Amino acid sequence: MIAALCESFGPPENLVLRNLPDPTPEAGEILVAPSRVALNFFDTLIIADKYQVKPALPFSPGGEFCGRVIALGAGVEGFAVGQRVAGYCSYGAARSRLIVSAADLAPVPDGLSDDQAAGLFITYGTTLYALKQRGALQAGETLAVLGASGGVGLAAVEIGRALGAEVIACASSPDKLAFAREFGAQRGVDYSTEDLKETLKRMTGGRGVDCVYDAIGGEFSEKALRAIAWNGRFLVVGFAAGDIPKIPLNLTLLKGCAIIGVYWGEFVKREPEAHRANMAQLFAWAADKTISAHVHAVLPLERIAEALNLLKERKAQGKIVLAVPQA
Template sequence: MIAALCESHGPPESLVLRDLPDPSPGPGEVLVAPSRVALNFFDTLIIANKYQVKPPPPFSPGGEFCGRVVALGDGVEGFATGQRVAGYCAYGAARSRLVVSAEDLAPVPDGLSDDQAAGLFITYGTTLYALKQRGQVRDGETLAVLGAAGGVGLAAVELGRVMGADVIACASSPEKVAFAREFGARRGIDYSTENLKETLKRMTDGRGVDCVYDAIGGAFSEQALRALAWNGRFLVIGFAAGEIPKIPLNLTLLKGCSIIGVYWGAFVKREPEAHRENMAQIFAWAANKTISAHVHAVLPLERIAEALNMLRDRKAQGKIVLAVPQ
């Protein structure tokens, strides 16, 4: 098999392609031939040893994929060789053969392309968990999405709309705001030119927003928190801006608001049944076109450095997917 490997921590350009022996599935495991591997912002961090998950080199980046079942380990039921599946593995997917636990796989419904199915687990899985289990977003509430044109941001725009929220897309250019509005945001803010706090307050007639979905961090986090309504919820998704903000905790007291961490990987392990229910709903919505599962670009595996740089530089509008040779 061919694999993109991080043999020593560094930038995307340090990744190499290697020919490796094909692995074999153990008990409860499935050998999959990924045709598509979806990348995420955290992949740029994990290869630089700046992420909370720190696998020892050599390892492959890529935490989600779509492909076909090649072989089943002992005790695996519910899957068959040749079946199309999608799955999640935290890291290690950027290769032509991959062994994963059967519990981390889901069948791909007809009518859903490999490109789309590859990117549903992490971005949409994280976002549905954030909005449903953590933020408890309700019909008619106002949801502000920071980084609304990126992978998780676009998922938040779409899922927020499906859940009945009034979505305000917040992004770093008018083009990105317009793009997010195509997917269900009713209003938008270009926070490169507009004051985020003041504009959010003005858009809600001074009341403030009910929920903030923040995958960006940096200076915009506190501005968005200050725009929360009474009993508002601030969802901490990630820090694509590179800076972990230091929030004055007196704001939570004065506003009666909550700052809520969203750690989807831990949720998957601790609450597997709720995770499976979430993913079943996401795949159903994607198959019937309720959500778009928009893919920004599909690049061949050998261009993985270019793909990761697009994510690092925040140039992606939607998912970045790798095509893996079979």
């Protein structure tokens, strides 16, 4: 098999392609041939040794994929050789043969492309968990999405609309806001030219937004929190801007609001039944076009450094996907 490997921590350009022996599944495991591997912002951190998950060298980046079952380990039920599946593995997917636990796979419904299915686990899985289990977002509430045109932000726009919320996209340019509106955002704030707090307050008639989805961090987090409504929920999803904000805790007292952490990977481990129900909902929404699972670009595996740099430089609008050789 061929694998993209991180053999030394650093930038995406450090990654190398290696030919490795094909693995063999053990009891409870499945051997999958990924056709598509979706990348995420955290992949740029994990290869630089700046992420909370720290795999031993060498390893492959890539935490979600779509492909076909090649072989079944002893005791595996519910899957068949040749079946199309998608799954999550935290890291290690950027290779042409992959061993995963049967519990980490889901069948892919007809009508859903490999490109779309590969990217539904992490960004959309994180977002449904954030908005449903953590944020308890209700129909008719207002949701402000920071970084609304990126992969995870776009997921929040689409899932927010699917849950019946009024979605306010927040992004750094008119083009990005226009893109978010194509996928369901009703209104937008260009925080490169507008004051985020004042604009959100004005858009909600002074009341503030019910829920903030923040995968960006940096200087805009506190501004968004200051625009939150009484009993509002501020969802901490990530820090794509690079800086972890230091929030004055008196704001939670004055606004009666909650700052809520969203750690999807731990949710998957601790609440597997709820995770499976969430994924079933996402696959159903994607199959019936309620959500688009929009793909920004599909690049061949050998261009993985270019693909990761699109995420690192925040140039992606939607998912970045690798096409993996099938030989």
